[in-house]
Each structure stands twice: as structure tokens, then as C-alpha cells.
Amino acid sequence: MDKNFLLSPILDLSQSAVDEVIKCNETTSRYGLVLSPHEAKELVETRNDTLKSHGRVELGGGIINKLIEAFCDSPYISQKDYSSILHELIETFYYYKNETLDELSDDELIDLMKDNFNNKCHGSLELLQNRDLDKIARNIRYGEYEYDSPDEDDEADEYFFGEDYE
Numbered sequence: 001m002d003k004n005f006l007l008s009p010i011l012d013l014s015q016s017a018v019d020e021v022i023k024c025n026e027t028t029s030r031y032g033l034v035l036s037p038h039e040a041k042e043l044v045e046t047r048n049d050t051l052k053s054h055g056r057v058e059l060g061g062g063i064i065n066k067l068i069e070a071f072c073d074s075p076y077i078s079q080k081d082y083s084s085i086l087h088e089l090i091e092t093f094y095y096y097k098n099e100t101l102d103e104l105s106d107d108e109l110i111d112l113m114k115d116n117f118n119n120k121c122h123g124s125l126e127l128l129q130n131r132d133l134d135k136i137a138r139n140i141r142y143g144e145y146e147y148d149s150p151d152e153d154d155e156a157d158e159y160f161f162g163e164d165y166e
Contacts, residue, residue: 017064018037021064021068024072027069028068043083043090047094070110071086093113096133099134104147
């Protein structure tokens with residue numbers, strides 16, 4: 001049997017995912033952010049590698065698009081670092097999906113990531129990954145979880161991060 005025949009559906013899915021990422025340029029170009037086909041392909045590869053390394057399976061390719069749409073208006077992302085930040089956000093997303101025991105929906109996690117990245121971390125991926133999301137994950141693992149949309153109530157900060165958080 002032809003081995004290429006077996007790989008054909010996988011390659012079609014990857015190309016479809018790349019095409020979906022490229023479509024996001026219609027929205028992100030308003031913010032001066034555009035991905036090349038090569039960069040889009042690398043993002044899909046990062047997603048696939050990250051899924052594999054975290055033992056996760058994803059049907060469809062919507063997470064990359066959701067991250068792009070959520071973060072494209074961030075004042076801390078420029079064309080120069082756009083692709084590299086997206087790679088980090090993809091890896092961060094899947095890491096914290098595991099760390100939060102899947103208690104947060106994809107949209108809830110993305111909302112928290114965006115809110116913290118823009119407002120508390122001022123564009124620092126290091127702070128987002130090693131401080132804010134880590135505290136949220138820890139609180140969820142210890143049963144101190146109650147999601148409240150970042151846009152709706154600032155008291156959620158106290159709940160997720162502790163009373164002394166500012």
C-alpha cells in the first residue's frame with residue numbers, strides 16, 4: 001500500500017488549518033499584523049507538536065484562530081514579534097489547559113490569558129506564564145475555583161490571585 005495515501009488526509013487537515021490561519025489576516029491587518037503562509041504553517045506545526053507533547057487531541061483548528069482574534073488588538077504585540085508571541089501563546093494555552101484540569105473552557109482560558117497579558121502583565125509572557133496563570137491553575141487544582149469573566153468583575157482578581165494581589 002502506498003504510504004503517501006495514508007498521509008494524505010493528515011496533510012489535507014494541516015493545509016486546511018493553515019488556510020484558516022491565513023484567513024485571520026483579514027481581521028488582523030487592521031492592527032498592522034499579518035502572517036505569511038510560512039508563518040501560518042509554523043503555527044500549525046507548533047500546535048500539532050504541543051498537542052502531542054501534552055497528550056492532547058484537538059478536533060478542528062480553532063484555537064489558533066481564537067488566540068489570533070483575541071490578541072490581535074493587544075497594544076503589546078507588533079508585527080515584529082507577532083509570530084513568536086503566537087507560538088508562545090499556543091504553547092501556554094495547551095499547558096494551562098492541562099494545568100487547570102480542563103475546568104476552564106477554551107474561551108474562558110483565552111479570556112483570562114488576554115486580560116492578564118494586557119492588564120496585569122503589560123505584555124510580558126513570562127509573567128503571564130509563571131505568575132498569573134500559575135496562580136489560577138493552583139487555585140483550580142486546590143478546589144478554589146469559580147470562573148468570572150475578566151470583563152465583568154474585578155473581584156475575580158482577588159479570588160484567583162489572593163486578597164493581596166494588585
